[in-house]
Amino acid sequence: MTNEELFREIFNRHTFLCVGLDSDLTKIPKHLLGKADPQFEFNKAIVDATAQYAMAYKPNLAFYECYGKKGWESLEKTIYYIKEKYPYMFTIADAKRGDIGNTSKMYAEAFLKNLPFDAVTVAPYMGEDSVAPFLQFPGKWAIILALTSNKGSFDFQMLPILGDSLDHPPYLHEKVLQKSKEWGTTDNIMYVVGATQASHLKKIREYVPDHFLLVPAVGAQGGSLQEVAKYGLTKKCGLIVNNSRAIIFASDGEDFAEAAAIEAEKMMNEMRDILFKYEIVKY
Amino acid sequence: MTNEELFREIFNRHTFLCVGLDSDLTKIPKHLLGKADPQFEFNKAIVDATAQYAMAYKPNLAFYECYGKKGWESLEKTIYYIKEKYPYMFTIADAKRGDIGNTSKMYAEAFLKNLPFDAVTVAPYMGEDSVAPFLQFPGKWAIILALTSNKGSFDFQMLPILGDSLDHPPYLHEKVLQKSKEWGTTDNIMYVVGATQASHLKKIREYVPDHFLLVPAVGAQGGSLQEVAKYGLTKKCGLIVNNSRAIIFASDGEDFAEAAAIEAEKMMNEMRDILFKYEIVKY
Numbered sequence: 339m340t341n342e343e344l345f346r347e348i349f350n351r352h353t354f355l356c357v358g359l360d361s362d363l364t365k366i367p368k369h370l371l372g373k374a375d376p377q378f379e380f381n382k383a384i385v386d387a388t389a390q391y392a393m394a395y396k397p398n399l400a401f402y403e404c405y406g407k408k409g410w411e412s413l414e415k416t417i418y419y420i421k422e423k424y425p426y427m428f429t430i431a432d433a434k435r436g437d438i439g440n441t442s443k444m445y446a447e448a449f450l451k452n453l454p455f456d457a458v459t460v461a462p463y464m465g466e467d468s469v470a471p472f473l474q475f476p477g478k479w480a481i482i483l484a485l486t487s488n489k490g491s492f493d494f495q496m497l498p499i500l501g502d503s504l505d506h507p508p509y510l511h512e513k514v515l516q517k518s519k520e521w522g523t524t525d526n527i528m529y530v531v532g533a534t535q536a537s538h539l540k541k542i543r544e545y546v547p548d549h550f551l552l553v554p555a556v557g558a559q560g561g562s563l564q565e566v567a568k569y570g571l572t573k574k575c576g577l578i579v580n581n582s583r584a585i586i587f588a589s590d591g592e593d594f595a596e597a598a599a600i601e602a603e604k605m606m607n608e609m610r611d612i613l614f615k616y617e618i619v620k621y
Numbered sequence: 622m623t624n625e626e627l628f629r630e631i632f633n634r635h636t637f638l639c640v641g642l643d644s645d646l647t648k649i650p651k652h653l654l655g656k657a658d659p660q661f662e663f664n665k666a667i668v669d670a671t672a673q674y675a676m677a678y679k680p681n682l683a684f685y686e687c688y689g690k691k692g693w694e695s696l697e698k699t700i701y702y703i704k705e706k707y708p709y710m711f712t713i714a715d716a717k718r719g720d721i722g723n724t725s726k727m728y729a730e731a732f733l734k735n736l737p738f739d740a741v742t743v744a745p746y747m748g749e750d751s752v753a754p755f756l757q758f759p760g761k762w763a764i765i766l767a768l769t770s771n772k773g774s775f776d777f778q779m780l781p782i783l784g785d786s787l788d789h790p791p792y793l794h795e796k797v798l799q800k801s802k803e804w805g806t807t808d809n810i811m812y813v814v815g816a817t818q819a820s821h822l823k824k825i826r827e828y829v830p831d832h833f834l835l836v837p838a839v840g841a842q843g844g845s846l847q848e849v850a851k852y853g854l855t856k857k858c859g860l861i862v863n864n865s866r867a868i869i870f871a872s873d874g875e876d877f878a879e880a881a882a883i884e885a886e887k888m889m890n891e892m893r894d895i896l897f898k899y900e901i902v903k904y
Contacts, residue, residue: 360724362727398720398724400718400720400724400725400727400728400731401724401727403727403728403731404727404728404730404731404735405735406693406697406731406735406736407690407691407693407694407697408690410689410690410693411690414689414690432720434718434719434720434744434747435683435717436717436744437681437683437715437717438769438770438771438773439771439773441643441681441683441684442683444645444683444684444686444687445683445686445687447687448683448686448687448689452687452688452689453689461717461719461744461746461747462746462776462777463744463745463746463766463769463777463778464717464744464766464769464771464773464774464778465771465772465773465774465775465776465777465778466772466773466776467771467772467773468771468773469773483746483747486721486746486747487721488721488722488747488748488750488751489748489749489750490721490722490747490748490749490750490751490752491747491748492748493745493748493749493800494745494746494748494793494796494797494800495746495747495748497782497783497793497796498782498783499780499781499782499783500780500781500782500783500787500790504783507783510777510780510793513777513780514777517776517777
């Protein structure tokens with residue numbers, strides 16, 4: 339999908355919600371655990387219940403990898419299920435991969451060629467040749483970590499870099515934006531910017547005015563959608579906002595899918611209001 | 622394994638060689654491709670042929686992940702085979718993982734609890750809470766990326782950080798060492814330092830004088846073992862030097878295992894000479 343195609347989905351469907359499939363077996367409803375593939379059954383029900391409110395799904399690889407080959411099977415079934423039933427959905431492998439060139443190439447193929455994911459999250463620490471292999475698939479994306487939502491983001495991402503200006507030295511995450519945006523285009527690079535860091539979004543938009551940002555941590559991790567919209571929106575939306583736990587674990591009873599739908603609908607309603615308020619979608 | 626136990630293996634067996642199992646199906650001998658599990662058959666033969674010369678094995682996750690659940694099965698069989706037949710071997714999941722705390726916890730469990738790996742390579746960009754979950758397993762290790770061997774290492778790892786000294790600002794990778802060594806001990810943290818960056822090893826040893834360093838890129842990627850030893854050795858060795866392609870792909874014929882053994886033996890001989898030369902092992 340191109341930048342323009344993503345915007346068209348958002349424009350037509352009035353949502354920029356991504357549902358994170360952090361499908362932890364210790365947290366999914368107990369009555370599913372007797373099924374042959376509880377993780378897939380859970381994902382299928384969540385996806386079917388939330389598809390009308392979401393424009394993206396993001397399985398978090400750790401929650402599949404920890405169950406070994408069984409987990410990989412659940413992941414594979416999930417991504418094929420989404421892509422077959424909802425081919426217009428944007429799908430993100432939240433894997434935070436990145437290695438030397440010949441190794442990153444294999445990671446890129448794992449998700450973007452051998453599986454039908456549209457995008458992979460990528461860690462930038464190893465630089466250009468660790469990211470470039472993810473940019474070789476037309477219509478597919480690398481989503482590079484810039485400023486994350488966790489406490490540890492202050493350890494390195496906020497370090498001031500010695501450069502032209504001693505008064506306003508850029509932070510490491512700003513150097514990551516500045517340098518990495520040269521490696522691709524607004525049609526194959528997005529950035530992860532945590533919602534807990536909304537105050538930095540204004541500055542981030544100076545570096546990447548037109549790139550899509552994937553924003554986690556609205557909800558369970560405490561970020562505000564209104565703040566994110568205020569500083570992060572572009573004329574073509576430019577935001578994909580993720581929520582995982584508040585939606586998928588809204589209930590751990592038999593009604594888990596209905597409860598997820600209610601939460602997803604709430605978020606979509608808030609997003610629709612924002613799209614109208616900022617005149618991204620007009621009456 | 623503790624730092625001391627690792628040193629004892631090196632001391633007794635006169636080697637600090639790690640063999641990287643980057644077992645790319647397009648590069649392994651063609652006659653193996655007819656077997657039920659070519660990747661495992663290849664690994665088994667390589668391990669059996671090189672075990673007397675190596676003290677560690679490092680499967681590179683990308684080369685398994687790209688084959689989906691089949692690849693995970695080959696990985697699982699490989700790690701159990703090594704741990705059962707050669708329980709004294711140090712085993713590293715070269716995965717370069719790292720995410721927010723609750724996600725990193727699942728990655729840590731995937732490799733250090735649900736599989737019997739001794740160590741996982743970890744990317745530091747997301748800071749302390751992304752690394753800490755890997756430090757919760759007694760006798761197991763996080764191997765944090767510091768200065769890698771690839772061209773892209775110059776993009777961010779070599780950025781000068783604004784700090785106390787304008788004349789000698791620390792590089793990002795030095796800040797990573799300085800900060801992250803506080804998160805654990807010399808018994809649960811190692812660092813990745815590429816052999817192509819041997820000239821930086823001297824400075825790196827000022828930050829982490831006693832930590833084990835995992836050094837890739839001796840051989841195929843052009844690093845020199847003599848240079849690495851000169852700047853990186855400690856009194857208790859403190860180095861694990863990896864070689865992947867020059868050993869495992871020494872031949873693509875029926876003699877691949879024998880050819881791998883010959884290369885591994887050469888490296889071990891060079892390592893033994895170094896251990897005696899620097900009086901880490903004495904006559």
